[in-house]
Amino acid sequence: MSELPAEVAAWIGEKRYEQVGEFDVERGYVFTSCASVENGNPLFWDEATANELTGGWIAPPTMLSVWFRPHYWAPNRTGAAQPLQVHFDLKEKLGLPEAVMTDNTIVFGEPVRPGDRLRTWQVLRSVSEPKRTKLGMGRFWVIDVVYENQRGEWVGTETYTGFGYRRDG
């Protein structure tokens, strides 16, 4: 377990699972999100404020990952890459059946606007040496999920730290 498989080592720094969102960013979902947390920020409800401050409507920044979650059902679906497919690949290739996310950071770039069609990809940043924690023996890894709009402008990056492990015993 101490040596990182060459296939996994080759993933570090590699752009993987690039995909374009299934649908455009749209205001209906912005309202649903705001309603779910009673967010009355006038940027999302008042056109004059949106025009004044953000040059038109934008989506709440924390909705970044929302635009990539697949529909619950779609005709002729053959299976789509998961939002954190690299995480699941690591579990499989490293033989670590359990995993937890220990840390999640989101950095926000250009505002996301209704009508945008976003693009995303995943980059494995690092995999630790084997470590023992109270959960078991495993490895920590760091994965970036990068988001751009259709103009190639960076709109955000999510960074996840995961710990894949095998239970003791």
Added chain:
Amino acid sequence: MSARLTIDQVKPGLALPELAVDVTATTVVLGALASRDWRPMHHDRDFAQQRNGVRDIFLNTPNLAAWFERYLTDWSGPTGRLGRMRFRMRDSIFPGDRMVFRGTVEKVETDETGCAWADVAVAVSVGERVCTECSARIALPAAPGDNPWRRRGADWRP
């Protein structure tokens, strides 16, 4: 929502107003669907109990992020622009819980581009139990008339 907060109104140690929310099953289900999270532990109590071993359905992380955003911008007003959020998840929030958001300004600074930032530590708790902690970095107007949303490219360094 407050008026438009400017950085001169903010100092380290400043406490943000508390926000208390009584969580219901609707809160959890609406939040999960609003974040397009169809996983059953966020809408199916039997699944949550039998497969996750918890007492009920629970709030999902993307919706908690939306709650944190709402909490921060309630305080900052619409000119507050989130730059960065870091989460540490510790425990789940269930229907019947009264979740309370509390925040404290940790640092105030102006970067090389002139963008003014407040670093805020936020936590959501149920009773004495801290469920999720969030470190947020939010840009605020350096003075009335400044607008962090106008910053683009190299002038935006979150």
